[in-house]
Amino acid sequence: MKSHLAASALALMGTTASAQELEATLPEAVAAVAPALQDYAETGLFGQVWTADSLSQRDRALVTFAAMVTRGEATQIAPFTALALDAGVTPAELSETITHLAFYTGWGNATAAATAMAPVYAQRGIAPTDLPDADVDPLPLDKEAEAARQNMVQDTYGEVSQGVVDYTETMLFRDLWLRPDLAPRDRSMITVAGLIAAGQPEQMTFHLNRAMDNGLTQAEAGGMLAHLAFYAGWPRVFSAMPVAKDVFANRSE
Amino acid sequence: MKSHLAASALALMGTTASAQELEATLPEAVAAVAPALQDYAETGLFGQVWTADSLSQRDRALVTFAAMVTRGEATQIAPFTALALDAGVTPAELSETITHLAFYTGWGNATAAATAMAPVYAQRGIAPTDLPDADVDPLPLDKEAEAARQNMVQDTYGEVSQGVVDYTETMLFRDLWLRPDLAPRDRSMITVAGLIAAGQPEQMTFHLNRAMDNGLTQAEAGGMLAHLAFYAGWPRVFSAMPVAKDVFANRSE
Amino acid sequence: MKSHLAASALALMGTTASAQELEATLPEAVAAVAPALQDYAETGLFGQVWTADSLSQRDRALVTFAAMVTRGEATQIAPFTALALDAGVTPAELSETITHLAFYTGWGNATAAATAMAPVYAQRGIAPTDLPDADVDPLPLDKEAEAARQNMVQDTYGEVSQGVVDYTETMLFRDLWLRPDLAPRDRSMITVAGLIAAGQPEQMTFHLNRAMDNGLTQAEAGGMLAHLAFYAGWPRVFSAMPVAKDVFANRSE
Numbered sequence: 105m106k107s108h109l110a111a112s113a114l115a116l117m118g119t120t121a122s123a124q125e126l127e128a129t130l131p132e133a134v135a136a137v138a139p140a141l142q143d144y145a146e147t148g149l150f151g152q153v154w155t156a157d158s159l160s161q162r163d164r165a166l167v168t169f170a171a172m173v174t175r176g177e178a179t180q181i182a183p184f185t186a187l188a189l190d191a192g193v194t195p196a197e198l199s200e201t202i203t204h205l206a207f208y209t210g211w212g213n214a215t216a217a218a219t220a221m222a223p224v225y226a227q228r229g230i231a232p233t234d235l236p237d238a239d240v241d242p243l244p245l246d247k248e249a250e251a252a253r254q255n256m257v258q259d260t261y262g263e264v265s266q267g268v269v270d271y272t273e274t275m276l277f278r279d280l281w282l283r284p285d286l287a288p289r290d291r292s293m294i295t296v297a298g299l300i301a302a303g304q305p306e307q308m309t310f311h312l313n314r315a316m317d318n319g320l321t322q323a324e325a326g327g328m329l330a331h332l333a334f335y336a337g338w339p340r341v342f343s344a345m346p347v348a349k350d351v352f353a354n355r356s357e
Numbered sequence: 358m359k360s361h362l363a364a365s366a367l368a369l370m371g372t373t374a375s376a377q378e379l380e381a382t383l384p385e386a387v388a389a390v391a392p393a394l395q396d397y398a399e400t401g402l403f404g405q406v407w408t409a410d411s412l413s414q415r416d417r418a419l420v421t422f423a424a425m426v427t428r429g430e431a432t433q434i435a436p437f438t439a440l441a442l443d444a445g446v447t448p449a450e451l452s453e454t455i456t457h458l459a460f461y462t463g464w465g466n467a468t469a470a471a472t473a474m475a476p477v478y479a480q481r482g483i484a485p486t487d488l489p490d491a492d493v494d495p496l497p498l499d500k501e502a503e504a505a506r507q508n509m510v511q512d513t514y515g516e517v518s519q520g521v522v523d524y525t526e527t528m529l530f531r532d533l534w535l536r537p538d539l540a541p542r543d544r545s546m547i548t549v550a551g552l553i554a555a556g557q558p559e560q561m562t563f564h565l566n567r568a569m570d571n572g573l574t575q576a577e578a579g580g581m582l583a584h585l586a587f588y589a590g591w592p593r594v595f596s597a598m599p600v601a602k603d604v605f606a607n608r609s610e
Numbered sequence: 611m612k613s614h615l616a617a618s619a620l621a622l623m624g625t626t627a628s629a630q631e632l633e634a635t636l637p638e639a640v641a642a643v644a645p646a647l648q649d650y651a652e653t654g655l656f657g658q659v660w661t662a663d664s665l666s667q668r669d670r671a672l673v674t675f676a677a678m679v680t681r682g683e684a685t686q687i688a689p690f691t692a693l694a695l696d697a698g699v700t701p702a703e704l705s706e707t708i709t710h711l712a713f714y715t716g717w718g719n720a721t722a723a724a725t726a727m728a729p730v731y732a733q734r735g736i737a738p739t740d741l742p743d744a745d746v747d748p749l750p751l752d753k754e755a756e757a758a759r760q761n762m763v764q765d766t767y768g769e770v771s772q773g774v775v776d777y778t779e780t781m782l783f784r785d786l787w788l789r790p791d792l793a794p795r796d797r798s799m800i801t802v803a804g805l806i807a808a809g810q811p812e813q814m815t816f817h818l819n820r821a822m823d824n825g826l827t828q829a830e831a832g833g834m835l836a837h838l839a840f841y842a843g844w845p846r847v848f849s850a851m852p853v854a855k856d857v858f859a860n861r862s863e
Contacts, residue, residue, distance in 0.1 A: 176428065176429065176430065178432075199390055199391045199392075199393070199394075200391075200393070202390070202391050202394060203391050203393050203394040203397065206394055206397065206587075207586075207587070207590070207591055208590055208591055208592060209590040209592075210424075210428065210554075210587075210588055210589050210590040210593075211398070211402065211587050211588050212425060212428060212430040212433045212588065213430075213590075214387075214391070214394060215382075215383060215384050215386075215387055215394075215433070216384075216430070216432060216433075218384060218386040218387045218389070218390040218391055218394070219384045219386040219432070221386070221390045222386035222389045222390050225389065225390055226389070232388060232389055232390075232392050235390070235391065235392055235393075236392070236393055237392040237393055237396065238392065238393050238396035238397070238400075240393075260598075260602075261598050261602065263602075263605070264579060264582070264598055264601050264602045264605060265578075265579035265580070265582040265583050265594075265598065265601070266579065267406075267409060267411060267579060267580060267582070267583025267584075267586075268579075268582050268583045268586055268594060268595075268598065271401075271405075271406070271583060271586060272586075272591070275397070275401055276591070280397075283393070298590075298592075299592060302556065302590070302592065302593075303556060304556060304592045304593070304596060306596055307592040307595060307596060
């Protein structure tokens with residue numbers, strides 16, 4: 105596929121701030137062991153996918169970062185942290201992203217990500233005092249919607265695990281989701297990205313609807329699916345496609 | 358959430374042997390990159406979850422260790438090995454746990470865990486001769502139940518893969534499960550924890566029933582779900598909740 | 611289980627080229643921390659499973675390698691690369707395997723594998739110029755079958771994500787799958803191995819049928835399931851068994 109894609113790849117290399125960082129996400133060993141993969145990366149993934157209109161480069165960087173954290177890809181976190189910061193994701197947003205994903209993809213993924221991010225933050229002079237801490241002014245709560253959600257979960261699962269029900273209310277929906285330094289639209293977008301990357305389409309309906317309620321467009325959602333095909337693998341995305349199709353159909357009725 | 362949780366967190370720090378080890382499971386980078394996550398860990402996870410009555414700290418340590426092994430979180434294995442040993446899990450039990458999880462979550466996870474555990478064992482003077490080897494006096498076999506299980510699997514899958522059917526009988530149910538140095542209740546508990554962490558609720562019914570037949574209480578199972586929400590991520594637990602609900606309901610009929 | 615399996619284990623150790631490499635895939639820490647696991651590996655996994663007739667050692671090495679890449683088991687990639695090369699998998703085939711799995715299990719898994727493989731390739735004097743690059747003479751395309759596949763996917767998912775639909779056609783079915791340096795039968799076999807290892811039986815029907823259309827026998831598929839029970843964990847295989855059963859049944863009608 106080399107010839108017909110080289111033009112757009114070269115265009116990317118020359119014109120966007122993140123071209124060098126994209127190259128930096130590809131270990132040198134790839135060229136040594138799999139020259140064809142190197143070419144698919146440069147002409148296909150970097151040249152076509154990252155430049156497609158459906159999703160901004162800033163969103164692509166954030167979604168990719170979320171997929172890496174979810175998949176526990178420690179060696180990829182540092183270059184994608186640099187890439188995300190250069191693409192316009194703020195240090196506070198990345199900090200909130202791993203905090204959010206601690207709950208949504210497991211504590212260990214978030215703490216491993218922190219270890220990989222710390223040198224990048226140190227190098228750029230980003231200090232803990234620049235980042236949101238525990239005490240923030242929360243976003244307003246939609247009390248009615250939250251009460252309905254909580255009642256439903258309490259009724260369904262209260263006898264299975266009251267702990268899950270309680271922590272879901274106190275730590276997630278009345279705390280984490282109200283933190284202001286990551287927009288609700290972005291918070292939902294990384295949650296959906298994490299669910300796709302983790303292979304949990306069965307949990308996606310609620311969060312994709314929430315993402316779209318908070319401003320993610322259908323075109324962006326479709327662009328995110330195409331982007332994640334590369335970073336989470338084709339089968340993960342093909343298992344998510346029917347769920348997205350249903351969500352889109354139900355919203356257009 | 359800082360203020361209203363600090364008291365219980367401080368109580369934990371002062372009174373249990375594992376407080377220091379819990380802190381040791383949190384890389385220093387977390388405070389540098391995500392101060393809010395540091396606070397959720399200290400006040401929420403360590404202060405509330407680890408001290409909840411539903412599950413003993415010994416069981417929490419064992420369940421967390423099993424989740425880490427299943428998720429391949431190599432960098433977390435060493436501090437959680439130390440934590441588990443301090444919380445009352447024996448060296449033999451941890452050794453049996455990774456042997457068991459080799460079969461239930463893949464050989465590579467177990468061997469990577471061994472590599473991470475070895476320095477902790479060496480430091481504490483735990484020698485291979487202190488640990489159960491291949492030749493042990495097996496627990497008694499429930500021949501009738503095993504014959505029924507084997508017949509069912511043979512009938513269903515014999516023509517699909519006789520190898521799977523045979524190894525399941527000879528290596529798992531007539532060998533591994535009868536090893537005495539990890540109690541059947543604990544063996545089932547780590548199996549269920551592994552299934553939740555791996556996102557396989559579809560395989561959970563048999564093993565959760567077996568765990569409860571062997572002494573795991575419904576309250577403990579509920580506590581394990583709440584605990585694993587943090588270490589395996591909320592969506593993994595929410596996909597396991599309907600299965601647990603059905604198991605609980607069927608057992609109370 | 612030591613006594614009755616030792617004979618076949620010893621036979622393996624003495625007679626096959628890969629015995630030493632198999633031992634090399636077991637970190638030394640295993641004997642220190644879990645002597646019983648060491649014994650299960652030597653007598654059960656290496657002595658029984660790797661020598662079973664259902665699947666060649668070359669195929670076992672390739673399938674295991676694919677499972678490791680899919681699971682992101684970086685520390686296991688180097689010894690299994692050496693093992694695969696010694697068992698008859700060519701450097702070009704391994705190179706194509708990670709390129710293929712970049713699309714089927716995520717880019718990061720493939721690039722991490724490349725990093726782990728590079729020292730083995732360097733040590734054996736395998737240069738990039740020995741490996742297939744982007745420009746190869748493609749295998750002939752079955753235009754009718756591909757048009758049918760593409761029309762079906764376009765109709766079903768064109769409005770969900772045109773990007774996914776387009777990349778699936780241009781990069782996968784009209785490009786990657788036609789690359790000649792990994793046989794279609796092997797390409798399908800590693801895809802199925804990846805789906806089992808990733809816990810995606812819901813995507814397996816198409817690819818297992820394709821594998822068998824391209825020459826994988828039912829006995830080999832059954833042998834692959836038994837082999838992967840060890841490397842991907844029993845529950846992954848038990849979730850794949852009903853899908854394999856249906857595929858086998860539908861093909862024999």
